Amino acid sequence: MIYTLIPLLPFLSFIIIILLGRNFIRDKAHFIAIPAVATSFLLAISAFMEVSNGKVINIDVYSWIVSGDFNVSFGFLIDQLTAIMLLVVTSIGTLIFIYSVGYMHGDSGYYRFFAYLSLFIFSMLILVMGNNFLMMYFGWEAVGLCSYFLIGFWFHKKSAGDAGKKAFIVNRFGDFGFGLGVILIFLTFGSLEFTQVFGQAGILAGQTINFLGTEVDLATMICLLLFCGAVGKSAQIPLHVWLPDAMEGPTPVSALIHAATMVTAGVFMVARCNPLFIMSPVAMNTVAIVGGVTAILAATIALVQNDIKRVIAYSTVSQLGYMFLALGVGAFSAGIFHLYTHAYFKALLFLASGSVIHALHDEQDMRNMGGLKKYMPTTYKVFVIATLSITGIPFLSGFFSKDEILWKAYQHGDLGKFLWFLGTVAALLTAFYSWRLIYMTFHGKFRGTPEQEKHLHESPPIITVPLWCLAIGAIFAGYVGIPPIFVEHGDKIGEFLAPVLGHSEGHGTHAEEYFVIFASIFVALAGWFVAHIMYVKKTDLPQKLGTMFAPVHKLLYNKYWIDELYSKTLIQPMLKASEKVILGFFDKIVIEGIVNGVPAVIASFSQGIRKVQTGLLSNYGLVMALGALCFVGYLIFMG
């Protein structure tokens, strides 16, 4: 089965590089990693072609676990949903691998970087290709592990190590729920195969399960547990705190893992489990509300951040919120569509900001940038393309996918109207902070040191060529999903995904649809306009507004104090408790008590007996003689 090679090639590349990297391959690691992932990309295209005429590939490579009723095979399922994910992961992966050659050039961990990236691609492909929940779970954990490795890639920086740990630990909270969800699925359906579980999803109807003494709807329980995992992995509120910190990793990592692929795993998982989720309106509404609230809260935080990568990171959180909003209102294909277009323009934003950071020698604070337009024309151009796309300017990919989501939300009753409102406001904020980023970085005067200014330069072609490729994606990727209102049979991606994700039927009128479209175009332009006034025309305005609304600014600048809240309520008590109970009681008293107690008892016992051992020959002789005497006496008198 040739498609087994899709995940296998990056894995082989990982094995070769990690084993031989330090001594033999060193700075030639990309000669192994790039061909591997590029071949996977070609195979993914071929798989896409094969499923595009409705075929579904479902093969078991071998039996992985057999234990009584518990049967899990190592197998792959390539359907329309997987095919799209494969294309996104491998195409963006290939471009980012090429970009990394330029970006990571000269780093002492060069081979390590490519080894981890290859491992990540392997894990992500397993996640999307697995044909059962356990393989998905395996991929799910493996991408988390790679994320940890790569966030902490520059481990000599304490902040990077801390960010890696934070990402890993916060994800544990979500994955705990996901793991329980998988177990509950097995208990309910007796199988973990996707085809079997989704085939009999109907039996969930009306079933309840006892949870802490109350009867809870079984479908809701399963879906909410699964969604827990998605909330962690896709950085939704309240577990979004790790993603902005993850920006400590190298920029290609931020682009690949923390924007385009891994963080969208949660969206993919919910979409994959859509037959379960549609059984539970409660879970669907939860997904939609969490998504909508995340979209707007993350956007408000992004308004005032000064670190270029953090702004984009909050933008990612916000866009992921959009995807969940779409999933929650039942528009699964719209969510996947946005996942797919977002991957291109967000990866482009990250890589372009990486180009800026590279030129400024690791400066990430936008207050020390400005005026880069004339030094880095190519980076500026692709940055503008990506920003036009993300803000939803008509006829770029972001416009089509965002509009699809907002329109689907609008048709979803009263809750949908409210979510549409949230989404539209978030779009306004998105436009504002995206243009703010551009104006602060590329316009005005350069605010860095003269030393930095001397070295300003455009990045080499190895960096700009991938940028252009992604820019093409950011412009044209959306043309697979033109709303039917513009072009007959325009929504090709929706029809393509329909066998897996179903149709979401709306019943809005054309007038309403035009209203939604023009509202989103209007907010996109309005955000741009406001940003233009504040950061180009009247550059003292942000300062004034900041002081006028000081409490609000402070609240947003400190990210709603969520990190501090977690620190106070969870981390500090946990540290205290572990110091007092685990270290003070359990370790010092219980463990050391056992370890020191057993030898002490033996020693005190032996203190008594050792007196017998006098070391005097005559004593031994006497005892021996008496013993012999007793023995003989016994034989004579008693025998």
Add this chain to the structure above:
Amino acid sequence: MVPLNWYIMLSAVMFSIGVFGFLARRNLIVMFISLELMLNSVNISLIAFSHYLQSMNGQILVFFVIVVAAAEAAIGLAILIAYYKNNPTIKVDEINLLKG
């Protein structure tokens, strides 16, 4: 013809003297000699029984005892000399390295 009892009595007396010497004396050489005395008292009784029962088994056993005694004396004296080189004493009261 000396009766069997006399041999047995001689053997018992010799054995008791050996035991007493082994327990009472503190000189290692003398303790060795006492040990040989005990072994030989056993030899006497073995030979006496062998003669009385008209069986050669006892006399064969005696040769074994003599061989073992010779070996034991050789090894024992060798240890004694080796010990004496390190600690110039042959008083057992002072040889108590194995005291617990």
